Amino acid sequence: MKKKFALRLFTALLFPVIIASCGKEEEQETVQPAADLVIDNSAVTLLQGDEITVSITSGNGDYSVKTFDESVATATIDGDKVTIKATENSVLDENNRAETTILVIDGRKKTARIKVQVAKLWDLTTDIPEEGIELFIGEKKTIEILTGNGDYKITMPEGAERYIKLDELSGQVFSVTAIEETPQGEPVQITITDKKQKTIAILIIVNIVDLTLKSNEATFAEPDAEVQTIEIEKGNGGYTFTFRTDEGEPTATSPIVEATEEDNFITLKPLARGDVTVIVTDQKGSKEEIAVTVNPYEIKLDGNLTELSLDGFESTKEINISRGNGGYQLAGLTPDNSKYIESASIDGKKLTIKAKWMGETTLTITDDANKTLELPVKINSMAAKLSSDYCFKIGSKEIFSQSPYNQMQQLTFEMVFYPTYSRALQSFIGLEGVFLLRCENNNRDTDLRFEIATKIDEKEDPRFRSQQKMGNDRQNNGKWYHIAIVYDGTQKSTKDAYQMYINGVKEELTPADKSYADVAPNTYLNLSEVKGDEALMIGRSGNSEFRLGYCNVAQARMWKTARTQEQIKEDMCKYYTPEEARANENLLGYWIPGNGIETGTFKNYGSAGTDLDAKVYTQGVHISETTVNADKFASTACPHTY
Known part of the structure; x- marks a missing residue:
């Protein structure tokens, strides 16, 4: 009994594998178009x-x-x-x-x-008119017996095989091919007889004619284009080909095109770019010319890519030119190119591009045949994937003890991120014990809300919670967020001093403890009072592995002003250029951890400069410097109101 159960279980497990395997094989088969019957x-x-x-x-x-x-x-x-x-x-x-x-x-x-x-009895008839037919040398004519009585026999006079060739009868159809002109215009007669001794005669004259082609020109899109055929409408067989380039003498072969003939069809096969005249001569000396143009290759990249995407604003991409005409050159970088591309070069067939900043531009490639490829290039914004392996540490307690950080009357943090995991007390951006965006601690790891954790004199752990719950991949409701938390020490009550905007929409905040809902806020925040890791952190706080922020971070900002809803909505998806960020004195910190390459530091593009560069640290309690690997980046999207 146990053996039977084991066999059934094995069969049940194996059957889906077999079905899946067969499905994959079927998907890989290429279905050819059906031929006509x-x-x-x-x-x-x-x-x-x-x-x-x-x-x-x-x-x-x-x-x-x-x-x-x-x-x-x-x-x-x-x-x-x-x-x-x-x-x-x-x-x-x-x-x-x-x-x-x-x-x-x-x-x-x-x-x-x-x-x-x-x-019961048929008259013997064919599709040939009573007066007969005229053929040119090499012409093949199909003759159909329309009616008759079967057992057909076809005969012709002795010696007629010099002028025409008869193919075997197939059912009620046979073919006749002209070989040589009949003397003095006299026809050759072929006779068809059926089993009822019905007969019919067909007269055939083979004439010498002037060579005539259905077309006298052929143009190919490129040297690898499909062959083309040109029908010989009239001719005298025994066709030969010579080739003339420009005004030169005819030659027996050509590097540009190859010509052959079969059954009164000339086949032209392109070989290389250029122009050539194909001279067709039949055995009676009649000539015709075909003007052939083989256009140069269009410039193509590996994989037939028509545009390039680089993931990250410091990433590099190499790709080969797979098709073209040699001598590839890249036009000099324009002012528009230089906004987004640090460098671009071609070495032989290899194109190398190094990104500079997010955006779209177009490069121009030319070759020796004056072919041009306008190549769109897109530098994609990327996000650093934060999880249990690393976080970002910015500044230090010593730096924040200096002006203006030790008396911040207004402060705004903004962050564009995608939560990837659900866990209580995740920290996203801020300073532990001073001003921090995190998710609530409800002793569970689902249905978490965003909250501001801050500092109010004589109040223990003051927090303000959002109404909106945090979506993430683990709960299958992941989404991109732009969240701004704002502190304004000029306001008279904490409910006015602390604001949160989710995707540009003001959130209704609920104090975790009603005792400080209407009290006066601190008139300023001293950032040097930061606890835990004693630094501004992204993806962690509190010197605790239980406060890791599992999320993909696209960008983060730190302002020394209390930003309004209008200001937040206006540019929540915008990427400032380094020049724009550095020139804005209110934008102290601006971090874009999406360069797309391995690094241990993400520059601060804000006006505070290198003092607020984001250093990559491990997520251990005793943090140490590390690097973001090149594969730790994800694509981004612009958040919107859900």
């Missing part, structure tokens, strides 16, 4: 009781046949041969005729129809 006879005539074979010349295999009226004729299939048999003693109409249709079907549901006519 083509037969060599679409109409046949039979005597009662006779049969005929029709060949399938193109199709998709797995053939079957269906007869509309088996009292007239039946059909069977063997490989690519359809055998049609007229029913013995079938009922005929007043004209001693009967007809039906045979439907041929392949495995891809393509169809072809064969019209079947049955009689």
Whole structure:
């Protein structure tokens, strides 16, 4: 019993794996377009009781046949041969005729129809006019027996094979090919006889003609373009080709194009860019010319990329030019390019771009054939992925003991981030014990709210909580946030002095303890009173591994003003340039941890300068310097009102 249960369990576990594996194999198969179903006879005539074979010349295999009226004729299939048999003693109409249709079907549901006519006796007729036909040397003409009585035999006089060649009869169709002109315009006669001794004569004249082509020009998009064919409308066979470039003498071959002929079709295969004249000469000396242009390659990059994206404003990207005409050059960087690109160069076929700042611009590549590629380049904003491995430490207690940090009458922190995990008391940005954005401590790790933790004289751990709950990947409701927390010591009550804006919308804050809801706030904050790690932190606070901020950080700002809702909404998704940030004296700290490369420091682009550079530290209690690896970045999005 145990063995049976184990076998059933193994089968149950294995079956989905087999199904998944088969599914992957099926996905990898490339389904080819279905070919048209083509037969060599679409109409046949039979005597009662006779049969005929029709060949399938193109199709998709797995053939079957269906007869509309088996009292007239039946059909069977063997490989690519359809055998049609007229029913013995079938009922005929007043004209001693009967007809039906045979439907041929392949495995891809393509169809072809064969019209079947049955009689007691047929006149022998073909699709050739009574006066006969004229052919030029090399021309191949298909002749169809329209009506007749089967067992057809085709004969021609002795010596006629010098002028024409007969192919074998297939059902009621055969071909004749002209070989040499008939003497003095005298026709060659071929005779068709059926089993009822009905006969018909076909007259064929082979003439010498002036060589005529259906087209005298061909243009190729590039040297690797598909071949082109040009039909010989009239000619005398025995075709040869020479090639002339510019005004030079004709040559036997050309590096630009190759020409061949078969069945009165000239095939032109491009080889290299350029212009050449193809001279076609037949065996009677008649000539025609074809003007051939092979355009140069369009410049293409590996993977046929039409634009480049660089992840991070200090990242570098290399890509090869996969198609072009050599001698690649990059136009000099324009003022617009230089806003976003530090450097760009081409070495042989390798294009190298080093980013400078977020944004979009266009580079121009040219080659020896004067082909141009306008290449859009986008430098993407990225976010540093903070989790249990590292955080950012900014400044120190010593720095914050100096002016203006020791008497901040107004202060705003802004942060664009995406929470990735749900855990009580995560800290996102601020100074422990002074002014901090974090999530609440509710002894649970779901349905957390954002809160401001601050300092109010003689009040223990004052906090103001948002109404909005924090979404994150762990709860499957993750979203990007722009959160601004504002302190204004000029206000008369704490409920006016502390504000929070989530995605540009003012949040209704609830004090964790009603005892300080209406008290007067501190008239200023002394940042040097920071606790824990004794620094401004992003992604942590309190010198505790239990206060790690699990989030992707796109940017953060520190202002020495109390920003208004209008100011916050206006540029919450904007990226200031380093020049703009450094020139704004109110913007003390501006950090963009999305350079896209391994680093241990993220510069402060704000007016406070290098004193507030963000150093990368481990998340251990005793923190030490470390680096952000190049794979620790994520794409960003602009937050909006949810």
